[in-house]
Amino acid sequence: MNKIGLIVKREYLRRVxxxxxxxxxxxxxxxxxxxxxxxxxxxxxxxxxxxxxxIIDATGxxxxxxxxxxxxxxxxxxxxxxxxxxxxxxxxxxxxNITGDLLxxxxxxxxxxxxQIPIGLKQEIDNILSKNLRDEKLASFNIPxxxxxxxxxxxKFDIKTVKWDTEGNEKSTxxxxxxxxxxxxxxxxxxxxxxxxxxxxxxxMEEKTNRIIEVIISSVKPFDLMMxxxxxxxxxxxxxxxxxxxxxxxxxxxxxxxxxxxxSPDDLMNAQMAAQNIxxxxxxxxxxxxxxxxxxxxxxNFTEIGVxxxxxxxxxxxLYAALFAAIGSALEQQEDTxxxxxxxxxxxxxxxxxxxxxxxxxxxxxAVWCSFIPFTSPIVMMVRLPxxxxxxxILVSVGLLFATALFIIWGSSKIYRVxxxxxxxxxxxxxxIKWTRYK
Amino acid sequence: xxxxxxxxxxxxxxxxxxxxxxxxxxPEGKIFGLLGPNGAGKTTLIRIINRITAPDSGKVLFNGxxxxxxxxxxxxxxxxxxxxYKKMKVGEQAIYxxxxxxxxxxxxxxxxxxxxxxxxxxxxxxxKLEELSKGMQQKVQFITTVIHEPxxxxxxxxxxxxxxxxxERLKQEILELKxxxxxxxxxxxNMSSIEEICDNIALINRSQVVLSGNVRDIRNRFKSNTYLxxxxxxxxxxxxxxxxxxSEWNAFSFRTKETxxxxxxxxxxxxxxISNSELLTLLAGKLDILSFSEEIPSMNDIFIxxxxxxxxxxx
Numbered sequence: 001m002n003k004i005g006l007i008v009k010r011e012y013l014r015r016v017x018x019x020x021x022x023x024x025x026x027x028x029x030x031x032x033x034x035x036x037x038x039x040x041x042x043x044x045x046x047x048x049x050x051x052x053x054x055i056i057d058a059t060g061x062x063x064x065x066x067x068x069x070x071x072x073x074x075x076x077x078x079x080x081x082x083x084x085x086x087x088x089x090x091x092x093x094x095x096x097n098i099t100g101d102l103l104x105x106x107x108x109x110x111x112x113x114x115x116q117i118p119i120g121l122k123q124e125i126d127n128i129l130s131k132n133l134r135d136e137k138l139a140s141f142n143i144p145x146x147x148x149x150x151x152x153x154x155x156k157f158d159i160k161t162v163k164w165d166t167e168g169n170e171k172s173t174x175x176x177x178x179x180x181x182x183x184x185x186x187x188x189x190x191x192x193x194x195x196x197x198x199x200x201x202x203x204x205m206e207e208k209t210n211r212i213i214e215v216i217i218s219s220v221k222p223f224d225l226m227m228x229x230x231x232x233x234x235x236x237x238x239x240x241x242x243x244x245x246x247x248x249x250x251x252x253x254x255x256x257x258x259x260x261x262x263x264s265p266d267d268l269m270n271a272q273m274a275a276q277n278i279x280x281x282x283x284x285x286x287x288x289x290x291x292x293x294x295x296x297x298x299x300x301n302f303t304e305i306g307v308x309x310x311x312x313x314x315x316x317x318x319l320y321a322a323l324f325a326a327i328g329s330a331l332e333q334q335e336d337t338x339x340x341x342x343x344x345x346x347x348x349x350x351x352x353x354x355x356x357x358x359x360x361x362x363x364x365x366x367a368v369w370c371s372f373i374p375f376t377s378p379i380v381m382m383v384r385l386p387x388x389x390x391x392x393x394i395l396v397s398v399g400l401l402f403a404t405a406l407f408i409i410w411g412s413s414k415i416y417r418v419x420x421x422x423x424x425x426x427x428x429x430x431x432x433i434k435w436t437r438y439k
Numbered sequence: 440x441x442x443x444x445x446x447x448x449x450x451x452x453x454x455x456x457x458x459x460x461x462x463x464x465x466p467e468g469k470i471f472g473l474l475g476p477n478g479a480g481k482t483t484l485i486r487i488i489n490r491i492t493a494p495d496s497g498k499v500l501f502n503g504x505x506x507x508x509x510x511x512x513x514x515x516x517x518x519x520x521x522x523x524y525k526k527m528k529v530g531e532q533a534i535y536x537x538x539x540x541x542x543x544x545x546x547x548x549x550x551x552x553x554x555x556x557x558x559x560x561x562x563x564x565x566x567k568l569e570e571l572s573k574g575m576q577q578k579v580q581f582i583t584t585v586i587h588e589p590x591x592x593x594x595x596x597x598x599x600x601x602x603x604x605x606x607e608r609l610k611q612e613i614l615e616l617k618x619x620x621x622x623x624x625x626x627x628x629n630m631s632s633i634e635e636i637c638d639n640i641a642l643i644n645r646s647q648v649v650l651s652g653n654v655r656d657i658r659n660r661f662k663s664n665t666y667l668x669x670x671x672x673x674x675x676x677x678x679x680x681x682x683x684x685x686s687e688w689n690a691f692s693f694r695t696k697e698t699x700x701x702x703x704x705x706x707x708x709x710x711x712x713i714s715n716s717e718l719l720t721l722l723a724g725k726l727d728i729l730s731f732s733e734e735i736p737s738m739n740d741i742f743i744x745x746x747x748x749x750x751x752x753x754x
């Protein structure tokens with residue numbers, strides 16, 4: 001045990017004190033923050049100059065409907081289309097040509113341009129004309145107060161989702177918030193396993209190709225060396241994730257304060273929720289919505305999620321890291337790793353896919369099965385967790401995961417023990433299995 | 440007293456027998472040469488003694504009792520394929536390796552300082568290993584092997600990669616370690632220094648011990664009753680004429696003769712049981728002898744004869 005401690009310490013300190021670790025740790029949050037804010041900022045930038053759109057309206061009744069916007073200036077003209085077609089002066093961006101009554105002939109209007117017409121312009125024109133045509137059509141029915149009737153009948157319904165707990169008490173849930181939380185945790189676990197699992201493999205291969213391995217295992221058991229490496233690198237990863245969490249929070253809230261000049265986190269949440277429910281919840285009063293969000297957030301059991309996150313994190317990481325260690329021990333050439341990495345990567349990508357699918361159907365058979373199978377459970381179960389699943393499912397899933405992780409560690413250590421001393425030919429899978437039976 | 444003993448150790452790898460009932464006895468405080476051509480099974484045997492791998496059958500006795508996991512702290516092992524962490528500082532990793540062998544940080548540091556000063560490599564303490572020359576790295580490696588002052592030292596091809604000056608230096612260090620009471624197993628396929636260094640040997644060929652014992656005994660056993668006599672060349676002209684050779688000389692025969700200027704070396708083989716004095720008296724009757732010595736085969740000759748010849752020679 002003492003020896004494992006020494007190895008863990010070395011693996012940890014060596015990696016954490018590397019320049020590349022420091023750079024990645026401190027730069028990545030800026031990247032994350034940039035990923036959040038750059039699109040926001042970019043979308044806020046308008047084109048530098050409003051584009052001119054000429055309207056040739058033969059009927060004369062549609063042209064006055066168009067009001068200038070920030071992006072487009074509408075010019076009512078009496079010219080004809082050919083005049084603009086061969087015009088060398090490219091001041092006019094697009095020409096809206098209306099040749100007749102649009103109710104009678106919907107094809108009587110067309111939009112011409114030498115450039116690709118932006119979807120925004122088309123939508124703008126479509127909206128204006130649709131509204132006008134609808135009103136005109138309604139008016140033609142000659143029903144009194146029709147407009148008011150229609151306004152009144154515009155009902156938007158946002159169903160409230162309520163979940164009963166075992167005692168039958170009501171709980172508000174929100175699929176949206178639950179999915180966001182689940183997906184974030186899933187992605188963290190997925191990235192962590194991929195990144196640090198690969199690091200374990202690199203470390204094992206480094207010791208093997210350096211030929212230091214024989215010196216070390218004449219002092220410590222190969223099992224201790226393997227576990228020391230897995231644990232040490234696990235701590236490196238935890239340190240990094242922890243630092244990222246802190247730095248990203250600081251950066252995001254800092255930037256928000258700077259940008260919004262006093263935007264409260266509630267407003268941010270509000271904005272996020274609004275974005276989630278475009279077209280639906282928009283009409284709900286803001287204050288009412290906030291209380292709802294609070295309720296939803298309170299309904300998610302963060303203690304449970306936190307504990308499970310740590311458990312799945314540890315279980316999933318050790319399971320995959322042990323596999324990676326076994327692979328690393330069997331190989332010498334970086335190029336050879338592909339073949340053995342492939343099945344693991346496919347397994348992980350499948351888990352991620354199953355996780356995304358489970359978000360839509362957290363109690364479906366795929367989600368349930370994958371949250372029990374140890375290779376997929378760390379990823380899939382994290383998606384399902386915020387949906388408040390029965391405790392026995394979690395216990396069985398975690399139990400299976402840890403039992404399998406221990407089994408994999410046992411098997412991997414057998415392969416590792418033999419593999420680290422084998423040089424030369426790349427072993428086949430059959431040989432790897434045979435190695436586990438060596439004395 | 441044997442410090443290490445193996446009894447009928449068998450180790451089988453997929454489709455090939457690496458060790459076939461190998462028994463060796465390594466006396467305490469002596470240097471034991473583990474000899475054999477490449478692929479004979481030396482490294483496998485060393486790994487078994489080091490508890491890196493376990494034998495399929497057979498026993499390893501450490502200091503008279505069955506070997507146990509704690510014994511590895513009493514072993515210092517310099518493997519043939521050696522290496523250190525390239526990116527790690529020299530001092531730091533030497534301390535780390537010493538700690539893995541059970542030394543405390545302070546103790547490791549103290550002893551390391553002593554060794555670094557002895558080898559004049561103190562200025563390299565904070566350098567990364569990759570910045571050192573190959574010879575320098577070998578020195579560091581040697582230090583990490585002996586730093587915990589193990590009772591048993593195992594050197595697998597220790598001289599590979601050393602220049603002649605450092606080879607001599609290392610040889611002296613090994614002999615010093617023997618003087619200090621360490622038991623040393625010295626594995627090599629290079630015979631040149633065996634007579635000088637080793638007290639006992641075991642020669643392994645094709646997974647079996649084909650020859651073992653005390654170096655002097657083995658060499659004496661391989662004597663072929665051949666003697667080298669140096670005489671002046673012009674005195675032996677009569678040898679070409681059968682009639683002139685005295686009849687008593689049938690007690691021996693001439694194997695070869697080599698002439699170098701006016702001195703000729705005669706290799707003489709005793710055909711009958713006669714003492715060296717009798718032989719000399721016979722020769723002296725006709726020749727003026729410049730020198731007389733017995734030809735004792737070198738370990739190199741014995742090695743080549745044993746390995747390339749049949750496997751029937753059993754000690």
